[in-house]
Amino acid sequence: MNYQSFFSRAASGMQESAIRKMGMLGSRGSDLISFAPGYPDPASFPWDEFAAIAADGFKAREASALQYGPTRGYGPLVEAIGGVMAARHIPSKTDETLVTTGSQQGLDLIGRVLIDPGDVILVELPTYTGAITAFTNVQAQLVGVRQGSDGIDLDDLDAVIAGLRAAGRRIRFLYVVPNFQNPTGLLIGREKRLALLAAAARHDFLIVEDDPYGELYFSDVAGPADTRPIKADDSEGRVIYLSSFSKTLVPGLRVGWLVAPAALVAKLEIAKQAADICTGALDQYIVWQCMKSGVLDAQGPRLRALYQQKRLAMEHAMRRELGDVLSWPEPRGGFFLWASLPSGMDAEVLLEHAIARRVLFVIGTAFYVDGAGRGAMRLSFAQPSVARIEEGVERLATAVRDALGALERQGGVKGASIVSVPGMTS
Amino acid sequence: MNYQSFFSRAASGMQESAIRKMGMLGSRGSDLISFAPGYPDPASFPWDEFAAIAADGFKAREASALQYGPTRGYGPLVEAIGGVMAARHIPSKTDETLVTTGSQQGLDLIGRVLIDPGDVILVELPTYTGAITAFTNVQAQLVGVRQGSDGIDLDDLDAVIAGLRAAGRRIRFLYVVPNFQNPTGLLIGREKRLALLAAAARHDFLIVEDDPYGELYFSDVAGPADTRPIKADDSEGRVIYLSSFSKTLVPGLRVGWLVAPAALVAKLEIAKQAADICTGALDQYIVWQCMKSGVLDAQGPRLRALYQQKRLAMEHAMRRELGDVLSWPEPRGGFFLWASLPSGMDAEVLLEHAIARRVLFVIGTAFYVDGAGRGAMRLSFAQPSVARIEEGVERLATAVRDALGALERQGGVKGASIVSVPGMTS
Numbered sequence: 001m002n003y004q005s006f007f008s009r010a011a012s013g014m015q016e017s018a019i020r021k022m023g024m025l026g027s028r029g030s031d032l033i034s035f036a037p038g039y040p041d042p043a044s045f046p047w048d049e050f051a052a053i054a055a056d057g058f059k060a061r062e063a064s065a066l067q068y069g070p071t072r073g074y075g076p077l078v079e080a081i082g083g084v085m086a087a088r089h090i091p092s093k094t095d096e097t098l099v100t101t102g103s104q105q106g107l108d109l110i111g112r113v114l115i116d117p118g119d120v121i122l123v124e125l126p127t128y129t130g131a132i133t134a135f136t137n138v139q140a141q142l143v144g145v146r147q148g149s150d151g152i153d154l155d156d157l158d159a160v161i162a163g164l165r166a167a168g169r170r171i172r173f174l175y176v177v178p179n180f181q182n183p184t185g186l187l188i189g190r191e192k193r194l195a196l197l198a199a200a201a202r203h204d205f206l207i208v209e210d211d212p213y214g215e216l217y218f219s220d221v222a223g224p225a226d227t228r229p230i231k232a233d234d235s236e237g238r239v240i241y242l243s244s245f246s247k248t249l250v251p252g253l254r255v256g257w258l259v260a261p262a263a264l265v266a267k268l269e270i271a272k273q274a275a276d277i278c279t280g281a282l283d284q285y286i287v288w289q290c291m292k293s294g295v296l297d298a299q300g301p302r303l304r305a306l307y308q309q310k311r312l313a314m315e316h317a318m319r320r321e322l323g324d325v326l327s328w329p330e331p332r333g334g335f336f337l338w339a340s341l342p343s344g345m346d347a348e349v350l351l352e353h354a355i356a357r358r359v360l361f362v363i364g365t366a367f368y369v370d371g372a373g374r375g376a377m378r379l380s381f382a383q384p385s386v387a388r389i390e391e392g393v394e395r396l397a398t399a400v401r402d403a404l405g406a407l408e409r410q411g412g413v414k415g416a417s418i419v420s421v422p423g424m425t426s
Numbered sequence: 427m428n429y430q431s432f433f434s435r436a437a438s439g440m441q442e443s444a445i446r447k448m449g450m451l452g453s454r455g456s457d458l459i460s461f462a463p464g465y466p467d468p469a470s471f472p473w474d475e476f477a478a479i480a481a482d483g484f485k486a487r488e489a490s491a492l493q494y495g496p497t498r499g500y501g502p503l504v505e506a507i508g509g510v511m512a513a514r515h516i517p518s519k520t521d522e523t524l525v526t527t528g529s530q531q532g533l534d535l536i537g538r539v540l541i542d543p544g545d546v547i548l549v550e551l552p553t554y555t556g557a558i559t560a561f562t563n564v565q566a567q568l569v570g571v572r573q574g575s576d577g578i579d580l581d582d583l584d585a586v587i588a589g590l591r592a593a594g595r596r597i598r599f600l601y602v603v604p605n606f607q608n609p610t611g612l613l614i615g616r617e618k619r620l621a622l623l624a625a626a627a628r629h630d631f632l633i634v635e636d637d638p639y640g641e642l643y644f645s646d647v648a649g650p651a652d653t654r655p656i657k658a659d660d661s662e663g664r665v666i667y668l669s670s671f672s673k674t675l676v677p678g679l680r681v682g683w684l685v686a687p688a689a690l691v692a693k694l695e696i697a698k699q700a701a702d703i704c705t706g707a708l709d710q711y712i713v714w715q716c717m718k719s720g721v722l723d724a725q726g727p728r729l730r731a732l733y734q735q736k737r738l739a740m741e742h743a744m745r746r747e748l749g750d751v752l753s754w755p756e757p758r759g760g761f762f763l764w765a766s767l768p769s770g771m772d773a774e775v776l777l778e779h780a781i782a783r784r785v786l787f788v789i790g791t792a793f794y795v796d797g798a799g800r801g802a803m804r805l806s807f808a809q810p811s812v813a814r815i816e817e818g819v820e821r822l823a824t825a826v827r828d829a830l831g832a833l834e835r836q837g838g839v840k841g842a843s844i845v846s847v848p849g850m851t852s
Contacts, residue, residue: 001663003689006598006632008564011539014696042489050492051484058477063468066476066678101527101680105702112563113437133700137538138434172432206432237427252492252707254527254680263429270440274559276531280706281678 009117010137033392034360035379038182038335042383044306045250046295053289054282065285071273073099073257074284080291081257088214089232090241095262098269101279103212103244103256107134109271110208110240113264114172115140120164122174124152126338126367126376128182128210131175140172142369149329151188152176154195161203173206173240174199179214179227180334183367183378187222187332193230200238207234212244212256213334215300218308222332237261245287247335248299253283307335307382313389314381321397325404335382338364341375345403348374353402359395435543436563443555443792459818460786461805464608464761468809470732471676472721479715483708491711497699499525499683500710506717507683514640515658516667521688524695527705529638529670529682533560535697536634536666539690540598541566546590548600550578552764552793552802554608554636557601566598568795575755577614578602580621587629599632599666600625605640605653606760609793609804613648613758619656626664633660638670638682639760641726644734648758663687671713673761674725679709733761733808739815740807747823751830761808767801771829774800779828785821 057065064074072078078094085092100106107130115121117139123131125144135142143164146156157174164171174196178188188196200207207230214227231241244256258268272278290296311331318326318337328339341347347363354360364376379396381389483491490500498504504520511518526532533556541547543565549557551570561568569590572582583600590597600622604614614622626633633656640653657667670682684694698704716722737757744752744763754765767773773789780786790799805822807815 001687003687003693006540006690007693008538008540008542008545010542011693011697014539014693014700016696016699037494039494042487042493045489045492047484047487051481054480054484055477058473058480061468061473063471064678066471066676067468068463068465068672068677101702101706104700108701112434113440114432114434116434116436119434130700130703137697137700246494250492251494252490254702254704254706261427261429264432267429267433267437267440270442271437271563273443274440274530274556274563275534275701276527276680277556278680280527280680280709282712283706283708286708 010139013139014137015133032358032360033384033388033395035381035384035392035396036360036362037383038380039383040247040251040335041306041310044299044303046290046299049290049293049295050286053286053293057285057289062285065282067281069278069281069284071269071278073097073279074281074288077284077288077291080288083291084243085259088229090229090259092259093262096259096265098258098260098265098272099279099284100242100256100258100272101276102246102251102254103210103242104130104134105254105272105275106242106256106258107131107208107210108137109268109275110258111135111138111140112271113267114206119172120169121172122157122160122205123369124176124181125370126183126364126373127175127369128177129366131210132367132369135175144368144370147184147186149186151178151181151186151192152196154192154199157199161199165203171203171205173208175208175210176230177210177213178230179211180216180332180336182213182334183336183362183364184329184338185331185334185336186329187226190226190228193228194233196230197233197236197238201236205238207239209239209241211241212247214243215248216303216307216335217333218311218331219304220308221330226332231259240264245296248296248303249287249290253280253286255279255283255287310381310384310386310389311337313386314379314393317390317393321393322400325400335380337379337381339377339379341377342400342404343375344407346374347377349406350377350399350403353399353406354396357395357399357402359392359399361396436565439565440563441559443559458784458786459810459814459821461807461810461818461822462786462788463809464806465809466673466677466761467732467736470725470729472716472725475716475719475721476712479712479719483711483715488711491708493707495704495707495710497695497704499523499705500707500714503710503714503717506714509717511685514655516655516685518685519688522685522691524684524686524691524698525705525710526668526682526684526698527702528672528677528680529636529668530556530560531698531701532668532682532684533557533634533636534563535694535701536684537561537564537566539693539697540632545598546595547598548583548586548631549795550602550607551796552609552790552799553601553795554603555792557636558793558795561601570794570796573610573612575612577604577607577612577618578622580618580625583625587625591629597629597631599634601634601636602656603636603639604656605637606642606758606762608639608760609762609788609790610755610764611757611760611762612755613652616652616654619654620659622656623659623662623664627662631664633665635665635667637667638673640669641674642729642733642761643759644737644757645730646734647756652758657685666690671722674722674729675713675716679706679712681705681709681713736807736810736812736815737763739812740805740819743816743819747819748826751826761806763805763807765803765805767803768826768830769801770833772800773803775832776803776825776829779825779832780822783821783825783828785818785825787822
């Protein structure tokens with residue numbers, strides 16, 4: 001049977017995530033070192049704390065940990081999230097909060113509730129692939145805005161908006177990852193955050209602020225003052241703020257949340273009812289217990305130290321092995337290093353050399369909505385050990401030299417030179 | 427701010443689930459007895475087995491239990507599901523299997539991958555509300571087919587199909603719950619199942635077979651031969667089969683699955699990537715361990731005995747208290763008893779009397795796509811204890827007498843009489 005005629009228009013446009021594909025490749029290979037998936041380090045997981053929480057909950061026959069629960073989220077967890085939000089300078093009420101089955105579900109629900117086919121959504125160039133697919137799956141038209149060294153470029157934003165308005169197009173929302181963006185690791189400056197709010201008010205669009213990495217700043221180059229959410233200054237109610245426990249606790253418990261004006265949350269909750277009824281009860285129970293007992297708070301400093309050490313290891317190795325041919329903005333937090341390739345080098349070609357050398361990354365094109373990105377790659381330093389990072393960068397350096405050699409033989413490049421990635425204005 | 431202008435067309439049509447609303451009411455009230463939500467009995471949960479599994483997994487630092495995992499599902503679980511399917515007479519391969527975040531997510535993904543706005547989907551009258559909302563949220567046009575005492579009415583199916591074809595409409599799929607349907611508890615007869623496959627082939631539509639209750643037959647009136655899935659005889663590849671561990675283990679682990687032709691599963695998997703990346707790793711790990719260690723197999727006989735006892739308690743109390751005014755098809759498995767009200771009595775009015783008497787049910791209209799159902803209610807006997815079932819039916823009987831008295835005072839009914847529920851042909 002041929003099922004083509006049964007697929008919806010949305011399904012016909014659905015593409016497999018390039019990152020997930022790479023992730024699968026990484027999980028299969030023998031002695032592959034993968035910088036591809038944005039997986040946290042399992043050494044950071046609070047194993048013993050989870051064991052104690054689960055043992056107590058099962059012993060107490062905590063029915064709320066195994067039964068269906070409210071779509072809005074497990075009551076005590078929703079309350080506790082209010083505390084996290086307050087610490088991030090975002091006062092919120094329970095009717096402005098929705099627990100989601102990971103932050104990805106939040107993006108999916110937002111897409112379904114706010115986007116009709118053909119609607120214009122603004123995104124950064126490059127941006128998180130999961131957002132691209134969530135919004136593309138409801139047939140949005142994604143329009144990219146370039147970034148500078150401190151995040152989204154306001155001049156380009158103005159130009160893009162002017163172009164769209166001239167064409168009679170309405171913008172539904174701007175999607176941004178202000179803190180240690182996936183994939184670039186960039187941080188949007190404080191003034192820019194306020195300017196985005198002003199632009200949203202001026203042109204009547206919403207802002208979807210995705211903040212999974214805000215707690216993971218590297219204290220040698222950033223601090224909590226740098227990560228103040230856009231939502232903290234949202235007096236008008238234009239910002240939908242998303243966050244997650246995937247990076248601060250574990251991703252295998254699928255628990256994220258969003259905070260937004262109550263009228264939006266009410267609709268998103270109805271959409272969630274039909275999407276999965278409710279988020280996993282055991283997952284929510286464990287997360288709440290971690291919040292209550294201080295486990296979550298204790299993770300912050302531990303994770304910041306762990307990932308800072310790994311990023312330093314990667315940067316050190318990169319400078320030593322590849323400093324003359326690659327360039328990258330210094331990651332100030334998060335999981336990722338975003339590297340520009342030598343002029344003329346295609347990330348897809350480099351990836352073939354890298355696979356031959358048993359190292360993986362994600363090619364830049366996965367993150368662009370305008371077809372750019374062939375001259376960039378995303379490296380995640382979060383999961384591998386320091387020793388594996390060093391070994392992986394050495395392999396990558398060999399792969400880059402292989403690719404450069406091939407290029408030179410083809411006359412495609414005269415010696416190595418550093419160029420900017422398309423879409424990065426500086 | 428007014429957010430109305432930001433909502434998508436899909437969002438504008440989204441309605442809160444009547445059952446979830448009732449569920450919330452039930453969880454708030456003091457000494458309410460709720461027959462409303464289809465929640466399993468927490469006394470059936472394998473608490474100690476879960477405790478042992480979690481303790482072992484955390485102690486062994488099982489990274490796959492807390493990390494991101496494959497969108498398709500945790501490998502060992504996908505393999506094990508193949509065994510469950512074989513026992514249900516459905517040979518399946520791993521590329522025909524997708525683990526979902528509860529069976530509800532399967533319905534949601536199917537809606538997104540197979541339905542464009544305005545597409546015709548056939549459903550039973552009445553049918554599961556979660557399917558109604560999942561398909562309505564992608565703007566399907568749901569068309570109802572009546573049921574008889576052994577499930578969907580083939581004559582009405584033919585008539586509905588003929589009417590649609592005459593109007594030039596194409597049917598995408600038929601959604602059915604063949605085993606102990608939610609809400610009616612009905613079982614589709616063996617011959618009818620084969621006839622549905624023939625109809626699907628003749629008119630070129632797919633069948634979405636939802637089977638969460640098949641294991642929960644009551645051995646005094648049904649057996650495994652009665653629950654053989656439609657998919658077991660699907661030689662053409664027209665059936666998408668869904669099932670779940672929510673009723674056989676616990677609902678708080680959000681783990682369901684679907685089996686379908688590989689080409690459909692590939693597309694559903696891509697849709698799932700953007701919906702929630704992957705199903706919870708800890709949930710899948712626990713479910714798999716329950717399968718491996720025989721916990722799941724041991725649940726079957728326990729659950730059948732438990733729910734049979736509860737259904738007998740409810741039927742016994744109903745016959746004693748309400749046998750002269752209500753009628754219902756005998757549930758042969760599952761969680762639900764579907765009762766027809768006396769002529770002229772409106773379920774919504776009865777519900778007000780019931781709430782005053784501190785007992786809850788779900789009104790019939792929640793399950794109909796054609797506006798019918800005012801003369802019926804769904805009672806779930808799964809969660810309350812036998813004592814609470816008896817007490818709840820006594821309260822319900824008082825409420826019915828209250829409602830009958832009010833009706834008689836209005837001259838709306840001359841004594842009680844039993845009538846069929848709209849949509850039930852027998």
